[in-house]
Amino acid sequence: MENNQKTKNSSTRNQFFFLTFTHTILDSYANLFPHLQPRLLANLASATTRNSFAGILISVYSLFSSLGQVFFGWLSDRVRTIHFITFGVAFTVIGLGLVSLVPSTTIVIMLLAIGGTGVAAFHPQATTYAGALAAETRGMGISIFLTGGNIGRAIGPVVLLLIPYRLGYGHLIWEMIPGLLVALSVPIILKFEHGLDLTASTRVLSHVGKTQRESFWIVAQPHLFPLIVLFVVASFRTVTGIGLENFLSIYLNDLNYSDQKRSLVIALYIFAGSMGIMGSGWVLSRVHTLILLLFSLVVAPPLLYVALHTQGITSLVFLFLGNVVLSSSITLNIIVAQIILRGHENIASSFMMGASWGVGGLLNLIVGALADKYGLPIVLDWLVMVPLMVSPLVIFLRSQPDLSNPKSD
Secondary structure, three states: OHHHHHHHHHHHHHHHHHHHHHHHHHHHHHOHHHHHHHHHHHHHOOOOOHHHHHHHHHHHHHHHHHHHHHHHHHHHOOOOOOHHHHHHHHHHHHHHHHHHHOOOHHHHHHHHHHHHHHHHHHHHHHHHHHHHHHHHHHHHHHHHHHHHHHHHHHHHHHHHOHHHHHHOHHHHHHHHHHHHHHHHHHHHHOOOOOOOOOOOOOOOEEEOOEEEOOOHHHHHHHHHHHHHHHHHHHHHHHHHHHHHHHHHHHHHHHOOOOHHHHHHHHHHHHHHHHHHHHHHHHHOOOOOHHHHHHHHHHHHHHHHHHHHOOOHHHHHHHHHHHHHHHHOOHHHHHHHHHHHOOOOHHHHHHHHHHHHHHHHHHOHHHHHHHHHHHOHHHHHHHHOOHHHHHHHHHHHHOOOOOOOOHHHO
16 A cells, blocks of 8 residues: 555656646747747848837737636636647647748737647646646646746747757748647546546535536635736736837847857846746745735836846846746646636636736737837836836735745634
């Protein structure tokens, strides 16, 4: 019996790490977009409307990749299948692998929609599976899972673009092969589909010897205001995160950075995000939740502002530190929402990872339009200050669970 338990634990651990690896691969392809932005704009936009067009592309991709997670979160709470992960990886690889190779705006938008749909299908259920596989260490498990994705987002595009940058973008077709192989491996390796308890707690109703989940509105209605506040904070933090990630690529291209150097700076910025998320898994159990959230919103803006107004190593250090701090509150948003919406963890994940990121992406339409009117450098200065503007809202979350104190749940 002891051997069976060890085998089960080993299998669970292996599946968790493969799921995290799959997240790394998916986000490697999903984050090709900001690296390819300057090429897309050069092919499809005029100089006077370039930033506005960039805002449109960011918004389209965010609409499908992020807001689409709300639909897939709702669907995966009702239809439990591993193929959300399988097709999520495949669609992302196909959409983003082909997007830079077509000369038509319409086809580019269609491919961004396909790739975004893949991202949206993957994340809600995969995030919930990761937390369930981690069991008692849910906070650290989700942090590791998210960090795997962020490492893919940071390093993956740089690796995938090594050959295309040197030999031509047509070679991106061959770069699709590893991602498609991972997609085909998902249903072979991940076998937990119906044998895993996905709930963040045991809040269920007993009904004729079975467990019956409370309806979404019964669970959510008493907590609508804090959920809205959490959502607004996450959305406006994401305006800065997504906006800087994409428009910084354009800004560096304007400063005549080479493709490789520009991609490395973007990679550093995103890698800093992964470090912030990873570190938060440890910090969450030691620092009061609201203090960590407030620290993230107040300290990150001045660090990022300094990064934009310095050069060389100094700029890179402040850029790194700024996104470490900004990203340190992402995990707590997800877990607090999952605790509030017990029994509806996929929807909670989709709102905090999907809808908030989608709204943040859509608001970059405004960022792009303002950049065409006032200039990109000025608008980037405004952009990094957005988290500071929403930081007073944290006071409305003071009654929510403190993740550093298990008794507060």
